Amino acid sequence: MPEGDTVLQTAERLHSALAGQVLTRSDLRVPRFATADLTGRTVLGVRARGKHLLARIEGGLTLHSHLRMDGAWRVYAPDERWRGGPSHQIRAVLGNTAATAVGYRLPVLELLRTRDEEKAVGHLGPDLLGPDWDAGTALRNLLADPARPLGEALLDQRNLAGIGNIYKTELCFLARATPWLPIGELPAPTAALLVTTARQLLDANRDRPVRTTTAGARPRGSTGPAPLARRASENLWVYGRAHRPCLRCGTPIRAAEQDGRPAYWCPRCQSGPTP
Incomplete structure (x- = not known):
């Protein structure tokens, strides 16, 4: 989608x-x-x-x-x-x-x-790229059901509008949480930062021909400046990278289905329940 x-x-x-x-x-x-x-x-x-x-x-x-x-x-x-x-x-x-x-x-x-x-x-939540964007409302919508898995909550357009499966996966990675973690278990500052990051990612990519969320991934063990990701597979942290090394820690990325869609996560960088 x-x-x-x-x-x-x-x-x-x-x-x-x-x-x-x-x-x-x-x-x-x-x-x-x-x-x-x-x-x-x-x-x-x-x-x-x-x-x-x-x-x-x-x-x-x-x-x-x-x-x-x-x-x-x-x-x-x-x-x-x-x-x-x-x-x-x-x-x-x-x-x-x-x-x-x-x-x-x-x-x-x-x-x-x-x-x-x-x-x-009219059923949609605040539009991440629209004039009606309201981070506070989006955060309240997400946290209204604390037991709901993070990935499902992010995809629900009634909470905030514009996130698809790619951004869902990438946002979970950036929050260091698996898509199955109940959203209410996220620390309050992390949940607030998640909403802000969602807006920043979509806004940064609104004019790009190729979507990028890594902002310059650095290989494990590198001590120099983080190079810009050059291969298409390095434009995203985890989405579509099953069995490939995590761009942050080198651990193989895992994949499973969540609510009928593929979900990807790093078992070392992200904490929380998994299938």
Whole structure:
């Protein structure tokens, strides 16, 4: 599932291509909205709310989409070949004279009144990359269920919006806790720092083509300055690095499933229960 920074980048690409332009092409390929015609309307803007995308359109309409695991929006020039997938995977096409946005494999696509956007996103907690970000509210949300495993609490978009499985895994490593540690067992300063770090990580990666959380990992035993991670596998502390040495201590990274998703941790650097 895309992380909040990826969704924000998608929103910015769509906004750049569509905002302020009159739609000359509109095709919503979902049964409920297949007859909706948005041509002739101006796109007012596209914004991200957590992992949701909201394209606001003249006339008080909003096209709401969510990428979930496999969805994607691609922007093409007028004469460019569409390469996002086979045509039967296309769920939406929005075009103007200069660009065409094509939505592939979108599991959520609905046209609603802009005034009703809260029905789609009102359940979300503070957006880590949004103007509504509030660290105090996010922390209170996370700690409302002290027995809940840390990893599950971080992924719950009702607590704070924008964290996916990659950031969940990396944040647990930075907090030196396994994803299965009850969040209420985190020391209060660590829990507060976790929320601040989450915001810092997503903000640092909002414009990066390659996500990085290591900020310059140093091999075990090195005494010199920490070199910048050069290989893709070193851009992240533990995610996707099963059986490889921990970038901090050298211990092999372990992996297991948590709530249907892969979780990674270092058995030496992180404390707490494991499967």
